[in-house]
Amino acid sequence: MGWKHLISGFGTAGLLAATALAFLALARRREARRFYSTLAAGLVLIANVAALATGIVAHGPLDAMRDSFASSLLLTGLLVAVGLLAQRIPAMRGLDGVLFLFAGIMQFSAFFQIDRPTTDVTYNPWFISHQVAFALSATCFTVGGAAGAVYLLLYRLLRRKRALSLARRLPPLESLERVGRWMLMIGFPFLTYGVLTGFCQLSRQSDPGPWQWLVDPFIVVTLILWLVYALAVVAVWRLPRMRGPRAAALAAASLCLLVIVFVVLDHLSPLHR
Amino acid sequence: MRTIVIGCNHRTASLGVRERLAFNTEGCIEALRAMRRTFPCAEGVLLSTCNRTELYVARPVHGHPRIEEAIEFLGTTRGIAIHEFGHSIYQHADTEAIRHLFRVAGSLDSMVLGESQVLSQVKAAFALAQSVGTVGRTLDAIFQHAFVVAKDLHTRTGISAGKTSVGGTAVDFARQIFSRFDDKTVLMIGAGQMGEATLHYLLEMRPKHVLLTNRTSDRAETLRAQLTVPHGTTCEVVSFEHLADHLARADIVISTTGANEPVLRHAALVGLPAQRQYRPLLIIDIAVPRDVDPEIGSLDNVFLYDIDDLQSVAEASIAAREKEIARCHEIIETHVAEFVASQRSRNIGPTIAALQQHFDEISRQELDWLLPKLVECSEHDRKLIIQMVHRITQKLLHAPSAALRDKAAASHANLYTDAIRNLFGLKDED
Numbered sequence: 180m181g182w183k184h185l186i187s188g189f190g191t192a193g194l195l196a197a198t199a200l201a202f203l204a205l206a207r208r209r210e211a212r213r214f215y216s217t218l219a220a221g222l223v224l225i226a227n228v229a230a231l232a233t234g235i236v237a238h239g240p241l242d243a244m245r246d247s248f249a250s251s252l253l254l255t256g257l258l259v260a261v262g263l264l265a266q267r268i269p270a271m272r273g274l275d276g277v278l279f280l281f282a283g284i285m286q287f288s289a290f291f292q293i294d295r296p297t298t299d300v301t302y303n304p305w306f307i308s309h310q311v312a313f314a315l316s317a318t319c320f321t322v323g324g325a326a327g328a329v330y331l332l333l334y335r336l337l338r339r340k341r342a343l344s345l346a347r348r349l350p351p352l353e354s355l356e357r358v359g360r361w362m363l364m365i366g367f368p369f370l371t372y373g374v375l376t377g378f379c380q381l382s383r384q385s386d387p388g389p390w391q392w393l394v395d396p397f398i399v400v401t402l403i404l405w406l407v408y409a410l411a412v413v414a415v416w417r418l419p420r421m422r423g424p425r426a427a428a429l430a431a432a433s434l435c436l437l438v439i440v441f442v443v444l445d446h447l448s449p450l451h452r
Numbered sequence: 453m454r455t456i457v458i459g460c461n462h463r464t465a466s467l468g469v470r471e472r473l474a475f476n477t478e479g480c481i482e483a484l485r486a487m488r489r490t491f492p493c494a495e496g497v498l499l500s501t502c503n504r505t506e507l508y509v510a511r512p513v514h515g516h517p518r519i520e521e522a523i524e525f526l527g528t529t530r531g532i533a534i535h536e537f538g539h540s541i542y543q544h545a546d547t548e549a550i551r552h553l554f555r556v557a558g559s560l561d562s563m564v565l566g567e568s569q570v571l572s573q574v575k576a577a578f579a580l581a582q583s584v585g586t587v588g589r590t591l592d593a594i595f596q597h598a599f600v601v602a603k604d605l606h607t608r609t610g611i612s613a614g615k616t617s618v619g620g621t622a623v624d625f626a627r628q629i630f631s632r633f634d635d636k637t638v639l640m641i642g643a644g645q646m647g648e649a650t651l652h653y654l655l656e657m658r659p660k661h662v663l664l665t666n667r668t669s670d671r672a673e674t675l676r677a678q679l680t681v682p683h684g685t686t687c688e689v690v691s692f693e694h695l696a697d698h699l700a701r702a703d704i705v706i707s708t709t710g711a712n713e714p715v716l717r718h719a720a721l722v723g724l725p726a727q728r729q730y731r732p733l734l735i736i737d738i739a740v741p742r743d744v745d746p747e748i749g750s751l752d753n754v755f756l757y758d759i760d761d762l763q764s765v766a767e768a769s770i771a772a773r774e775k776e777i778a779r780c781h782e783i784i785e786t787h788v789a790e791f792v793a794s795q796r797s798r799n800i801g802p803t804i805a806a807l808q809q810h811f812d813e814i815s816r817q818e819l820d821w822l823l824p825k826l827v828e829c830s831e832h833d834r835k836l837i838i839q840m841v842h843r844i845t846q847k848l849l850h851a852p853s854a855a856l857r858d859k860a861a862a863s864h865a866n867l868y869t870d871a872i873r874n875l876f877g878l879k880d881e882d
Contacts, residue, residue: 270631337628338749340761344614344772346628352732354631419729423753 183248183293186230187286190255193223194283197262201276205348217266220259220279223286227256241307250310251289254441257318258282265322270354277325281438288442309380312373317437319366320408323359324434330355330427356423359430360415367412374405400440407433453590453799454513457549458522458541459499459506462563465540472532475500477580483529484584490525491517495588497581497595499556501573503563508553510590513870519543547792550594554784557598558605559612566611566773571602593795601787608783609776614769618646619653621762621769622736626654626704629732629755633657634684639702640664641695641715643671646738646759647708648678654704655682662687663698667709696720700727705735707743718747725752736762796865803869804853806878811845 200216231252234243243249262278265271329349336346349355377398393399411429414421421429460473475483480498487496494517495510509522517525523541527534544552555561557574578595581587587595606612615621630636636659640651643666655662662685666672672689681687690698699705699721709715716735724733730753737744737758749756819841823834852872859865872878 333628337625337755340757340765343624343765343768347614347624349628351627351631352629357631420726422730423732 181293182230184290186226186252187290187293190223190226190286190289191283193219193226194255194259194279194286197223198276198279198283201262201266201279205273205276206345213266216275216279217263220263220275220282223282224256224259224263227252227259227286231256244307244310247292248289250314251285251292253311254314254317255282255286255289257314258285258321261318261322270350271322271326271358273329273349274322274325274358277328278321281321281325281434284438284442306376306380309373309376312369312376316366316369316373317441319362319369320430320434320437323362323366323430324437326355326359326362327427327430327434330359331424331431334424334427352423356426359427363408363411363415363430367408370405370408374401377401397440400436404433404436404440407436453495453510454546455508455510455549455590455594456519456522456543456545457506457508457552458519458526458543459504460537460540460542461504461506461561464542465537469537469540470503470505473500473505473526473530473537474502475505475530479529480577480580481584484581484586486529487525488584488586491515491521494586495591496586497577497591499574499577501570504556504561506556508549508591508594510588510594513866513873519545547788550791551784551788553594553598554601554787557602558780558784559602560605560777560780560784564617565770565777566606566613568606568612571599574602575599593798594791597787597791601784604783604787605780609779611773611776611780613776614772615766617649617653617766618738618759618762619650621765622650622706622757623653623657624765625736625755625757625762626657626734629734630703633659635660636703637661637663637701638704638706639690639698640675641692641705641707641743642666642709642711642739643675644708644710644739647706648675650706650708650736650738651679654706655679655685658682658685659704660685661701663690663702664688665690665692665695665698667692696724699724699733703731703733705733706738707735708738709743710739711743712741714745715743716745716748718745718751721748721751725754728753738762799869800856800859800865803872803878804856807852807872807876808849810876810878811849815841815845 197216197220200212200219204213204216231243231249234246234249237243244253258278259282262275262282265274265278330352333346333349333352333355336343337352350358381398407429411421411426411433414429415426460469462470465473475498480500483498484496487494491509491511493512493515497508499506499508505526507522507526509517511517523538523543524534526541527537552561553574557571559565559567559570562570574595578587578591581591615624626633638651638654638659638661640647640662643664651662662679662681664672664676664687666675669689669691676687676689679687695715699716707715732753732755735744735748735754735756737756740759742758744756744758746756746758748754819838823829823837826834826837829837856865856868856872859868
């Protein structure tokens with residue numbers, strides 16, 4: 180067992196603990212639990228940054244980022260950083276637990292990226308920006324999806340007039356909607372860039388043939404994901420009917436699709452290496 | 453100094469008695485001035501709210517007023533015979549009086565547990581007594597500590613969590629839906645008293661527009677004239693006939709008409725969410741019978757709360773606050789113990805100083821008698837005699853002073869200071 184396994188295992192456990200503590204702090208209004216949640220997530224962030232920095236010092240930034248494990252750590256680190264930020268920003272109160280949960284899932288998926296063989300594609304200079312763009316878009320969509328999930332919870336509580344003490348600890352619906360809308364607007368260009376760079380690379384490959392990607396589950400679902408987010412952008416900005424709970428549900432559902440793409444389908448894809 | 457409190461509150465006295473014992477600001481000033489004239493050595497703070505009238509007094513140990521005198525003073529000031537209100541009066545002395553004030557300032561003794569208004573009232577009563585000049589070192593220390601205790605209770609416990617009034621709860625709901633109010637429009641339908649109270653709460657959030665509408669526009673106009681609208685908020689009376697149009701503009705609706713039938717019906721408002729571009733709409737229906745068809749609550753992005761919803765939330769807040777009482781008592785007990793210990797050690801100082809002064813005075817008198825008779829004595833010998841007398845007094849004082857300091861933190865420290873003061877005929881401090 181190498182240090183990468185340790186980082187993944189420690190990070191997953193730490194982030195799951197941070198998630199549980201963040202939810203408990205929210206439900207029981209105990210600030211001490213939030214402190215321990217911050218501590219656990221902070222330690223994972225430090226470990227991830229240290230691992231990334233070690234790779235960059237040892238191999239240089241370009242070579243370090245060609246490693247799929249490093250890009251998983253980058254994505255997890257971004258999610259944890261935003262989660263820690265959410266604990267400090269009133270408009271994002273209560274999102275920290277959801278962000279730590281998704282960061283934990285990403286950190287767990289890093290297990291399967293360890294010693295993953297690299298192909299010639301990874302030596303393409305566009306590859307780094309492709310990785311970073313996907314990491315940034317995934318971060319934005321996770322924040323947006325988390326805001327959507329919390330929006331749905333709060334909407335339900337307020338409509339059913341139940342558990343209002345919990346509702347008081349969450350940000351107002353208006354703030355959650357605003358966070359979700361902006362995350363969508365910021366994340367979508369990054370996702371588009373990631374998809375475009377991916378296709379540029381595919382078009383340059385001779386093997387497999389030019390239309391072989393149509394049967395690759397990762398690429399097909401990524402395209403569907405892009406389409407869903409494109410529709411969401413249009414809907415949220417142009418269709419008033421899509422405001423509020425519908426937009427929140429769409430953001431939360433898209434987040435689930437995103438996790439499926441990044442965690443499950445990535446390993447089933449013969450092309451996406 | 454001894455501290456006493458006499459008074460009555462909503463638990464011990466009927467509204468009739470409380471009304472007769474209540475003081476307005478001018479009455480308070482007059483009463484405090486009268487107290488200063490009658491009991492010049494005493495300190496006093498008079499707290500008079502709608503739920504309580506209390507007189508806090510600090511007096512020298514053997515001074516006045518005693519508890520009976522304070523009760524009599526209160527009755528005389530208000531022109532009421534003791535037998536009319538004596539049965540409603542409670543009295544506490546020393547540590548109990550301090551504990552009582554801490555409970556009052558921390559709103560543990562209030563009708564609505566955890567409300568913050570009583571603290572402002574205690575602060576105002578204290579400031580008034582200061583301005584009249586009836587606050588001395590003792591009451592100043594006790595009241596300043598009471599303010600610290602109140603702050604501690606509010607920050608360390610959930611005693612003030614949640615709103616306990618209908619208006620406050622409505623604002624809580626609005627805060628859960630909207631993050632800002634300076635771009636929001638509040639529409640008030642009707643001009644009922646409860647609706648007006650709720651509107652006052654919402655006006656504190658400084659909305660952009662307030663629209664008032666009523667079947668008879670005169671009442672709406674009267675209400676507009678009575679409202680204190682914050683800077684930056686516009687207020688206008690709009691016609692009742694175009695209610696649907698106003699609903700499309702509004703973000704928060706307070707309905708409080710006296711109508712027997714719903715004013716807002718579901719069938720008429722099905723298209724409202726689309727008309728409002730699906731913006732959230734908070735409707736607070738305080739009317740009985742209800743003004744708003746409950747089905748409207750099922751429309752997209754519409755949040756409808758009636759009087760029962762608001763009241764049940766307010767009652768839940770009260771129940772949650774009651775769970776915090778035990779913790780509040782613990783905090784108060786810690787503060788009382790700290791304060792009493794600090795006061796005891798502070799009381800020892802003046803007694804020692806008075807004892808020293810007493811001995812110095814005797815020495816001075818004896819030297820004044822002796823020195824003129826020693827005509828043959830040189831200046832050097834005179835100085836030696838003065839020094840010797842000083843050394844004797846210091847040595848005599850050393851043991852009792854040390855014993856007093858040792859007893860400073862003990863609960864019976866007052867016994868020692870009282871004994872010393874009685875034995876040596878020392879005057880009470882202040």
